Amino acid sequence: MGSYTFGAIDIGSNAIRLLITTVEEYPDQVEFKKSAFLRVPIRLGEDVFTQGAVSDQKRERMCEAMEGFAHIMRAYGVQDYRAYATSAMREAKNGPEITDYIRQKSGIAIEIISGQLEADTIFANGLVDILAADKTYLYVDVGGGSTEVIVYSNRTKVEARSFALGTVRILSDAVDKEEMKRFKKWLSAIGKKYQPTTIIGSGGNINKAQKLLNKKDRENITRSELDMLYRYIKSFSFAERVHTMRLATYRADVIVPAMKLFLTVCNQCGIEEIVVPKMGLSDGIIRTLYAQHKGSGA
Incomplete structure (x- = not known):
């Protein structure tokens, strides 16, 4: 001990x-x-x-x-x-x-x-402990520059991809259109091959969406709820999101493309629910450090 x-x-x-x-x-x-x-x-x-x-x-x-x-x-x-x-x-x-x-x-x-390595480190974050053995999940981490997708089947990582699609990249109009096509094509193939039922959402924007929907920790968000929230927030200007919705300035713009990316995953794979366990790259780093120290006898 x-x-x-x-x-x-x-x-x-x-x-x-x-x-x-x-x-x-x-x-x-x-x-x-x-x-x-x-x-x-x-x-x-x-x-x-x-x-x-x-x-x-x-x-x-x-x-x-x-x-x-x-x-x-x-x-x-x-x-x-x-x-x-x-x-x-x-x-x-x-x-x-x-x-x-x-x-x-x-x-x-x-x-x-x-x-x-980013995807592998995310995999180390203890997420597997909360997965059901008989379900297939997509872990989706939407960042500022990239989106990581990991496929879990029978509590095992079976595929992982990183796409150059992120919120800041989208807002900067710096997205390669071919990358979005590759993203959608890959997701459609994953949907047909594994038939995932649930997205495990990661990142500050999906965490905020969960709060805005008044969800409890790890309470599922449905696709229709996320779509409704996306359309609602998108209808406001940036200033209105800050002053009326009380969103932080660093969140008020990026939350819209983030939700759009999550909805794209839902739509391409036919997924109806998202769970938000609030785990990410940082948690994976901590778990990796602990495993290394235990392995070295530290």
């Missing part, structure tokens, strides 16, 4: 997040307890998807966030961490230069990971 404190940094196209989790080992179980969570909406994708690189201004904002995260992790006594950068940093021509700069300034080592 023991206790560990780990940190997970997720550098996405829309926001940068820090999750600190304490892992407590008991005789009969292991508990993952979230100690802190911070989110900074920097939107690296706005630069990368239109200009091909991270601007100096956003580089400095990112560095400030990383320096802050480093201080917070020390204050919490974090024993180990991983910092993963996804879609925007994968495509930024100055990505390696940015990671070197931030390591020199903050001491944080950032790894720019592939879409496949």
